[in-house]
Amino acid sequence: MRPRLPDMYEIGMSYLGQKILSECINAHPQFWAERVFTPCVETAAILREHNTPLATLESDTPLGEMDVVGISLTHELCYTNVLFLLDLANIPFRSADRDESHPLIIAGGGATFNAEPVAPFFDAMVIGDGEEAMPGVLACVEKAKEDGLSRDELLRSLINVPGIYIPSFFEDQGAGQPLKPLIEGYESIDKAVVDDLNKINFPKGQTIPFNAVHDRLTMEIARGCTRGCRFCQAGMIYRPVRERSLDNLDEILTEGLAKTGYEETSMLSLSTGDFSALDTFFTQSFDKCASEQIAISLPSLRVGSLSEPIMERISSIRRTGATLAPGSRQPAVARRHQQGHQRGRTHRTCPPVVRQRLARRQTLLHDRPADRDGRRSRRHRRSLSQGARLRRTALEKIAGLGSGIAFRAQAADTVPVGTAKHI
Ligand code: SF4
Numbered sequence: 001m002r003p004r005l006p007d008m009y010e011i012g013m014s015y016l017g018q019k020i021l022s023e024c025i026n027a028h029p030q031f032w033a034e035r036v037f038t039p040c041v042e043t044a045a046i047l048r049e050h051n052t053p054l055a056t057l058e059s060d061t062p063l064g065e066m067d068v069v070g071i072s073l074t075h076e077l078c079y080t081n082v083l084f085l086l087d088l089a090n091i092p093f094r095s096a097d098r099d100e101s102h103p104l105i106i107a108g109g110g111a112t113f114n115a116e117p118v119a120p121f122f123d124a125m126v127i128g129d130g131e132e133a134m135p136g137v138l139a140c141v142e143k144a145k146e147d148g149l150s151r152d153e154l155l156r157s158l159i160n161v162p163g164i165y166i167p168s169f170f171e172d173q174g175a176g177q178p179l180k181p182l183i184e185g186y187e188s189i190d191k192a193v194v195d196d197l198n199k200i201n202f203p204k205g206q207t208i209p210f211n212a213v214h215d216r217l218t219m220e221i222a223r224g225c226t227r228g229c230r231f232c233q234a235g236m237i238y239r240p241v242r243e244r245s246l247d248n249l250d251e252i253l254t255e256g257l258a259k260t261g262y263e264e265t266s267m268l269s270l271s272t273g274d275f276s277a278l279d280t281f282f283t284q285s286f287d288k289c290a291s292e293q294i295a296i297s298l299p300s301l302r303v304g305s306l307s308e309p310i311m312e313r314i315s316s317i318r319r320t321g322a323t324l325a326p327g328s329r330q331p332a333v334a335r336r337h338q339q340g341h342q343r344g345r346t347h348r349t350c351p352p353v354v355r356q357r358l359a360r361r362q363t364l365l366h367d368r369p370a371d372r373d374g375r376r377s378r379r380h381r382r383s384l385s386q387g388a389r390l391r392r393t394a395l396e397k398i399a400g401l402g403s404g405i406a407f408r409a410q411a412a413d414t415v416p417v418g419t420a421k422h423i
Helices: 016-026 041-049 076-088 110-114 116-121 133-147 151-158 233-237 246-260 278-291 308-317 331-336 345-355 378-399
Strands: 002-005 068-072 104-108 124-126 217-220 264-268 295-302 321-327 359-366 405-411
Touching: 016 068, 016 133, 016 217, 041 076, 068 133, 076 110, 076 116, 104 110, 104 133, 110 116, 110 233, 124 133, 133 151, 217 246, 246 264, 246 278, 264 278, 278 295, 278 308
Parallel strands: 002 068, 068 104, 104 124, 217 264, 264 295, 295 321, 321 359, 359 405
Antiparallel strands: none
C-alpha cells in the first residue's frame, strides 16, 4: 500500500492525514505503507530520460508493483498532478484500462466528496475518514490475492467496506442527472466516520521531514466543526465534531516530543479556539513546553475564540504563530455566511496579538453582498478599502517588531483556495 500525495514533498510532508493513515496501516503486521510525493518537473524529466518509473521513498519500489496506491485528494487543484503521477509510474490513467497486473488506485481526502470530475481515474474512493476504511480495503485485497479473485470480484468485495465508492458500479446519465446504480443493494454510500478519535492510532513518532513547510509536532485535537459558515466545505464534510480526551492529548504530546525532539507543537483542528477543553489542555501542557522552550502554535482561530491569558502564555514561551480568521465585518454578509456578527471584534482581538509579538497570518474576507451582475457594489468597494486599511494598520504596528507576517485576501463567496491572493 502506498499513501501518495499529489503534492510535492515539502507540502505533502506537512499534511497530517498521510501520517495518520500510514500509522493506522502499519499497525497491522500484514500490511506495510510507504510514501510517494509528486516530483518537481526537473526530477520528472530525469525519470523520463532514464525510463525509470516513479518509486516509493522508503524502499524505492516502482508504484506499478504495489497492491494498492492510495492518493490523498486534499483539494481540486491537485487533480492534474494525479495524472502526472500515474504517467510517471507507467500506470494507465483510466480505471477501465487497468487490469489485475496493476495496483488498485484509490482516492481519499476532502475532494472525494465531489468525486465525479475524477471518478474515471480511480478504482475506488474513500468518502469520509480513512482510518478504519483503509485497513478494511487492504483486508479485502489480501483475501482477493489469497483466493485468486479477479479485479471485478475484488471491487465487489469492497462494497461491504463503509464509505467506499466504486465509480464503475454507477452509470453516468449525463449532466444534472443522478448516477444510476448498476449493482443491486449498492445504491448509495454512507460517509465513513470514526466515532472515537481516542481509539485511533495517532502517529507520535512522526517522521522528521527535510525542508517541509510545517516542520513540527502536529496534534489533531479535534475533528469537525459545527459553525456552519456557508463558504466552508470542511465545516460541512468533517461533521460531527469529535474531540480527543485530555489524557490522550497529553500522551501524544509527551511521547511525540520525546520521540521527535521537535521544538514546536501545533494544536490542530478546524477551529482550535472552539475545542471545549482548550484552556485546561493549554494549562496542562504549558509547564511541559515552557521548561523545554517548546513553542505552541494555534493554526486556526476564529476571532474572539481565544482568551487573552492563553495568548500571553504562548508569547512567554517563544515567538510563534497564530492564524486568525476575522470573517466578514458587514453584519448582513456575516449573517448570510452564518458567521455571526464580528464587527469590531477583529480590532479588539488583533492588538494583543500584535503586542505579544506573534507572527500573524490573517485571512480577510472581502464581502460581495450585492455583486449579482458581476460589478462591485458600493458596499463591496468599501469592504475592500477597509481590508486594505486594516492590512496597512497591522503592517505599521508590526513593522517595528520584526515579526513575520503573511496576509491573504479572498472573496468570501467563491472557493477560498482558488481565489487566494498573497500580498
Ligand atoms: S468556523 Fe472555520 S472551520 Fe468552522 S465552518 Fe466556519 S470557516 Fe469552517
